[in-house]
Amino acid sequence: xxxxxAIGLFALALSFALPTHGAEVKAExxxxxxxxxxxxxxxxxxxxxxxxxxxxxLDVLGDVTRPSDIRRISKNPAFELSMAQGFHMAQVGFxxxxxxxxxxxxxxxxxxxxxxxxxxxxxxxxxxxxxxxxLPPMSPYxxxxxxAPRFDPEGARAxxxxxxxxxxxxxxxxxxxxxxPLPPATIxxxxxxxxxxxxxxxxxxxxxxxxxxxxxxxxxxxxxxMIQRIDEHKFDLYLMAWQLSxxxxxxxxxxxxxxxxxxxxxxxxxxxxxxDRLLEDLRYAPDEPAARVAARAAQKALSDRLxxxxxxxxxxxxxxxxxxxxxxxxxxxxxxxxxxLLAMSPASGPMKPLYWALGDEPRTLNPFTASTATDWxxxxxxxxxxxxxxxxxxxxxxxxxxxxxxETVKDPGGxxxxxxxxxxxxxxxQDGSPFTAKDARATLLFLQKNAIPRYFDSVRDxxxxxxxxxxxxxxxxxxxxxxxxxxxxxTPIFPAALLGRVKDWRSWQPARNPVPGKAGLTxxxxxxxxxxxxxxxxxxVRFSRNERFWLIPx
Amino acid sequence: MISMRGYxxxxxxxxxxxxxxxxxxxxxxxxxxxGDPVSTVLDPRFSPQAKAELEVLYGLDRPLAVQFLIYLxxxxxxxxxLSFATQRPVLDEILSRLPNTLALLVPAYLLSVLxxxxxxxxAARRRGRAAEKAVLSAGAISFSFxxxxxxxxxxxxxxxVYPVFPLRGSLSIPPPQGTWPLLVDRVWHLALPVGSLxxxxxxxxxxTVRNLVVKVMGEDFMVLARAKGIGERRLFWGHAFRxxxxxxxxxxxxxxxxxxxxxVLTETVFSLHGVGRFLLDSxxxxxxxxxxxxxxxxxxxxxxxxxVADFLVQFTDPRIRTGERSSS
Numbered sequence: 001x002x003x004x005x006a007i008g009l010f011a012l013a014l015s016f017a018l019p020t021h022g023a024e025v026k027a028e029x030x031x032x033x034x035x036x037x038x039x040x041x042x043x044x045x046x047x048x049x050x051x052x053x054x055x056x057x058l059d060v061l062g063d064v065t066r067p068s069d070i071r072r073i074s075k076n077p078a079f080e081l082s083m084a085q086g087f088h089m090a091q092v093g094f095x096x097x098x099x100x101x102x103x104x105x106x107x108x109x110x111x112x113x114x115x116x117x118x119x120x121x122x123x124x125x126x127x128x129x130x131x132x133x134x135l136p137p138m139s140p141y142x143x144x145x146x147x148a149p150r151f152d153p154e155g156a157r158a159x160x161x162x163x164x165x166x167x168x169x170x171x172x173x174x175x176x177x178x179x180x181p182l183p184p185a186t187i188x189x190x191x192x193x194x195x196x197x198x199x200x201x202x203x204x205x206x207x208x209x210x211x212x213x214x215x216x217x218x219x220x221x222x223x224x225x226m227i228q229r230i231d232e233h234k235f236d237l238y239l240m241a242w243q244l245s246x247x248x249x250x251x252x253x254x255x256x257x258x259x260x261x262x263x264x265x266x267x268x269x270x271x272x273x274x275x276d277r278l279l280e281d282l283r284y285a286p287d288e289p290a291a292r293v294a295a296r297a298a299q300k301a302l303s304d305r306l307x308x309x310x311x312x313x314x315x316x317x318x319x320x321x322x323x324x325x326x327x328x329x330x331x332x333x334x335x336x337x338x339x340x341l342l343a344m345s346p347a348s349g350p351m352k353p354l355y356w357a358l359g360d361e362p363r364t365l366n367p368f369t370a371s372t373a374t375d376w377x378x379x380x381x382x383x384x385x386x387x388x389x390x391x392x393x394x395x396x397x398x399x400x401x402x403x404x405x406x407e408t409v410k411d412p413g414g415x416x417x418x419x420x421x422x423x424x425x426x427x428x429x430q431d432g433s434p435f436t437a438k439d440a441r442a443t444l445l446f447l448q449k450n451a452i453p454r455y456f457d458s459v460r461d462x463x464x465x466x467x468x469x470x471x472x473x474x475x476x477x478x479x480x481x482x483x484x485x486x487x488x489x490x491t492p493i494f495p496a497a498l499l500g501r502v503k504d505w506r507s508w509q510p511a512r513n514p515v516p517g518k519a520g521l522t523x524x525x526x527x528x529x530x531x532x533x534x535x536x537x538x539x540x541v542r543f544s545r546n547e548r549f550w551l552i553p554x
Numbered sequence: 555m556i557s558m559r560g561y562x563x564x565x566x567x568x569x570x571x572x573x574x575x576x577x578x579x580x581x582x583x584x585x586x587x588x589g590d591p592v593s594t595v596l597d598p599r600f601s602p603q604a605k606a607e608l609e610v611l612y613g614l615d616r617p618l619a620v621q622f623l624i625y626l627x628x629x630x631x632x633x634x635x636l637s638f639a640t641q642r643p644v645l646d647e648i649l650s651r652l653p654n655t656l657a658l659l660v661p662a663y664l665l666s667v668l669x670x671x672x673x674x675x676x677a678a679r680r681r682g683r684a685a686e687k688a689v690l691s692a693g694a695i696s697f698s699f700x701x702x703x704x705x706x707x708x709x710x711x712x713x714x715v716y717p718v719f720p721l722r723g724s725l726s727i728p729p730p731q732g733t734w735p736l737l738v739d740r741v742w743h744l745a746l747p748v749g750s751l752x753x754x755x756x757x758x759x760x761x762t763v764r765n766l767v768v769k770v771m772g773e774d775f776m777v778l779a780r781a782k783g784i785g786e787r788r789l790f791w792g793h794a795f796r797x798x799x800x801x802x803x804x805x806x807x808x809x810x811x812x813x814x815x816x817x818v819l820t821e822t823v824f825s826l827h828g829v830g831r832f833l834l835d836s837x838x839x840x841x842x843x844x845x846x847x848x849x850x851x852x853x854x855x856x857x858x859x860x861x862v863a864d865f866l867v868q869f870t871d872p873r874i875r876t877g878e879r880s881s882s
């Protein structure tokens with residue numbers, strides 16, 4: 001008790017030492033980029049990354065996850081740390097397809113038996129927060145009132161007793177009307193070698209469940225083996241973490257009965273007609289207010305059924321050298337973001353290159369097959385989307401589209417969502433040609449025609465795309481859903497001239513193909529703030545400022 | 555009596571069988587591993603239908619027998635197909651990393667062997683003296699320390715506390731201009747990783763060489779040679795060292811594949827873009843074409859090393875003449 005108390009005090013002290021988030025910025029008024037040259041430096045080993053930061057070989061280091069590293073960097077006056085809550089969620093899932101986990105009172109009691117606060121304090125040194133909600137608390141759609149029950153082991157026992165559960169002489173639960181105690185069960189988790197804290201957490205959760213008579217022990221597994229066991233429904237409970245987004249679409253994927261299929265994410269096997277109906281209301285909401293109402297109702301229903309127990313959400317931490325100023329960090333975004341790249345400049349002296357750490361090597365710079373976060377860290381410098389996300393309140397912000405409209409229209413085929421985007425007129429491609437609605441249309445049709453897996457869900461419901469003038473794009477969908485706005489608005493736009501030349505999207509290597517007549521420019525070009533210059537595999541990716549970028553003051 | 559031609563026909567036949575077995579195992583073992591490249595895509599925004607498209611992209615929607623035939627055809631022509639992760643030809647991926655791996659491993663391996671052999675000989679010739687004790691201790695430490703730990707300590711000492719060497723990568727950022735400055739820069743970047751591998755690798759060689767030499771020095775033929783009045787120098791280099799050469803040559807060649815796969819940690823710690831790390835990523839990411847291609851090439855290196863070892867041992871050890879042996 002004394003040790004955990006000391007750890008708790010330490011974590012508390014440290015959380016005061018660290019800024020939780022930066023000052024609110026007016027993203028709409030940011031102008032840039034100011035940086036002339038950007039190097040994204042590959043440093044795969046986290047120890048080497050911290051050393052490189054301290055030696056001044058890196059200016060920005062994101063995704064610092066180990067408490068020891070955070071403590072070390074926080075003591076160094078040369079760096080500024082930013083911490084944000086993000087969209088991480090770790091949860092315990094039950095296999096609802098089988099007894100005893102299909103008993104709601106047992107799941108509720110289990111949720112009440114887990115001391116989230118203590119576990120988070122002891123295992124994560126204050127860099128995580130206990131979680132009881134069904135969406136990340138940062139999501140604008142998270143309903144904090146629709147939450148899983150809090151820690152109350154006595155209440156859990158009373159609840160089970162009231163439902164007719166008893167305990168055998170060894171303290172193991174016996175189901176109502178049952179004669180034999182619950183059989184031993186396991187909670188699947190990644191191995192300690194891969195995820196030490198998660199494995200330890202699974203062990204402790206199992207211990208907490210045993211306290212109320214649920215005979216569970218942790219079963220650490222290779223991650224692929226764990227996923228296979230879950231896919232084959234050969235499990236009792238599992239502990240898994242997800243990186244979600246601001247939208248509540250994950251609820252449909254996780255809990256709609258149609259997603260309990262091969263390749264689906266309804267891992268718990270929840271099949272509930274009311275939940276299904278609410279999730280359909282959410283998925284096919286015609287507008288934002290309706291989506292908000294449906295999201296709230298769905299979360300309320302889930303908090304009654306408890307298919308999972310939310311456990312904790314991990315904070316993101318990033319470090320930036322104080323040799324730079326103008327970083328943007330908010331309560332949901334650490335400083336290693338694209339807004340910072342627009343606003344950053346040296347704290348003193350002339351302009352200099354910025355060195356930004358990449359925790360992994362980009363696997364491919366083909367935007368059609370790129371799938372890892374690292375790939376998109378790089379590609380995100382080059383390509384833009386119609387809309388972006390306001391870092392302060394996570395609402396939609398105009399980007400390549402300066403305004404938009406979401407309507408429900410009726411035609412002989414039924415009701416459909418129609419999206420009208422009015423595009424900016426001051427945007428040009430990095431090769432100097434103007435950006436028009438034809439580029440957006442070519443992109444959407446190219447992605448749909450080729451059924452490219454990464455974009456498949458974004459464009460599959462596109463019924464038609466029309467371009468009434470050079471700067472207006474009208475996308476009519478096959479059905480009604482407000483979320484089409486984010487699917488279409490969040491899709492990177494590629495130059496139509498280039499798409500016409502792509503013979504095989506699978507093997508296209510734009511970074512290797514120079515654009516004739518444009519010195520230093522490859523086919524990896526877009527409208528984004530930085531121009532791709534070169535990649536040295538394993539070492540770095542180099543960019544220069546896009547002098548044509550529409551946010552550079554002229 | 556088996557002729558030399560018959561012996562080599564058998565050896566080559568055996569090698570082909572080994573390659574064939576590995577080829578088949580390469581295909582099925584990866585597919586028997588838990589999970590698959592599509593099921594481990596964990597993103598709730600990726601629907602089951604999108605995953606089905608991914609299966610089509612990877613060619614995993616076809617029957618296993620068809621996949622196997624395609625695999626056999628590709629492997630036979632050294633076209634391992636496209637990597638799932640990068641959608642680039644596997645051979646291109648391997649070849650683009652090979653120069654870095656060779657630049658790391660060739661000097662590291664040769665220097666380890668050279669240093670280990672020299673120290674092993676020194677220890678054997680100075681038995682019971684301080685030199686032998688020093689070599690034995692250094693060899694044991696070098697042999698037993700975990701590479702990751704040693705490399706991190708070296709990095710901390712010589713790239714951070716005393717920043718003599720760079721912290722990461724194979725070249726400076728931005729890279730220097732001109733061929734010579736670039737070459738010097740590459741050598742400077744490789745110095746610490748190569749040095750660490752030598753430090754970790756020489757010990758095993760020193761202990762092996764020392765033990766082999768000590769054993770040979772006590773053999774009857776050495777006693778006889780000494781009784782004949784042959785000088786110590788000739789006794790050692792002409793008789794003892796020659797006798798330990800065959801096992802050393804065999805060990806040298808058979809250790810080669812292990813050296814390649816053992817580069818994984820070094821490439822990670824020093825952020826090098828090499829084949830070892832590619833191998834690990836391919837296996838962890840269940841990138842069947844990439845992992846299959848990389849393992850197939852490793853198998854070829856192993857089998858070729860084995861054959862070369864057999865060939866060279868004939869020259870270093872006059873006792874090994876298959877025809878003579880079987881006739882005696």
